[in-house]
Amino acid sequence: DGGITQSPKYLFRKEGQNVTLSCEQNLNHDAMYWYRQDPGQGLRLIYYSQIVNDFQKGDIAEGYSVSREKKESFPLTVTSAQKNPTAFYLCASSIGLGGQGAWPQHFGDGTRLSIL
Amino acid sequence: GNSVTQMEGPVTLSEEAFLTINCTYTATGYPSLFWYVQYPGEGLQLLLKATKADDKGSNKGFEATYRKETTSFHLEKGSVQVSDSAVYFCALSDQGQAGTALIFGKGTTLSVSS
Numbered sequence: 144d145g146g147i148t149q150s151p152k153y154l155f156r157k158e159g160q161n162v163t164l165s166c167e168q169n170l171n172h173d174a175m176y177w178y179r180q181d182p183g184q185g186l187r188l189i190y191y192s193q194i195v196n197d198f199q200k201g202d203i204a205e206g207y208s209v210s211r212e213k214k215e216s217f218p219l220t221v222t223s224a225q226k227n228p229t230a231f232y233l234c235a236s237s238i239g240l241g242g243q244g245a246w247p248q249h250f251g252d253g254t255r256l257s258i259l
Numbered sequence: 260g261n262s263v264t265q266m267e268g269p270v271t272l273s274e275e276a277f278l279t280i281n282c283t284y285t286a287t288g289y290p291s292l293f294w295y296v297q298y299p300g301e302g303l304q305l306l307l308k309a310t311k312a313d314d315k316g317s318n319k320g321f322e323a324t325y326r327k328e329t330t331s332f333h334l335e336k337g338s339v340q341v342s343d344s345a346v347y348f349c350a351l352s353d354q355g356q357a358g359t360a361l362i363f364g365k366g367t368t369l370s371v372s373s
């Protein structure tokens with residue numbers, strides 16, 4: 144079955160440590176996204192990518208970095224510069240971005256990141 | 260800019276009650292509208308969508324009608340079940356602006372008791 148796989152499901156980070164969250168999709172989608180979800184705040188966009196080797200900052204990109212070397216993969220690194228990283232992180236993909244039709248996003252099951 | 264506003268929750272209902280979750284939007288272009296559902300500990304799943312004015316999206320007994328005159332896309336269900344307990348998100352995609360991502364509301368928590 145096609146879908147989006149996020150790993151790990153739970154992740155713990157020590158102070159001052161960088162961690163990388165994995166996101167892989169086999170839907171052949173061009174666009175991929177990372178969101179952060181905090182209680183009562185809905186989803187906030189961190190980064191998104193329309194195509195391989197290209198990505199754009201979202202609303203809360205500070206303290207995060209991404210890469211898009213392959214169409215299937217869009218890993219997110221939470222750096223030590225992100226002072227409040229504890230949250231639920233969701234990866235998504237879609238056929239394209241706005242301007243090309245009604246492209247719904249497909250979501251992974253998320254990674255919950257906590258600080259030790 | 261574009262935005263989505265949802266009614267604040269939590270919404271607490273008894274089984275078989277009627278459900279309405281309000282969603283209004285502002286958009287500079289021609290939005291497509293979506294409802295997503297999130298069950299505890301999971302990602303979001305697309306529930307329904309509508310791509311132009313007066314379109315009605317429907318799925319699993321849920322419905323929403325794209326009302327351009329009131330800039331609304333309210334979610335309704337005639338008889339809720341305990342299994343409908345989840346967080347519901349309204350979202351829009353601006354078809355007139357290339358290279359933009361979905362914009363989500365803050366989510367509305369629904370709790371249904373038997």
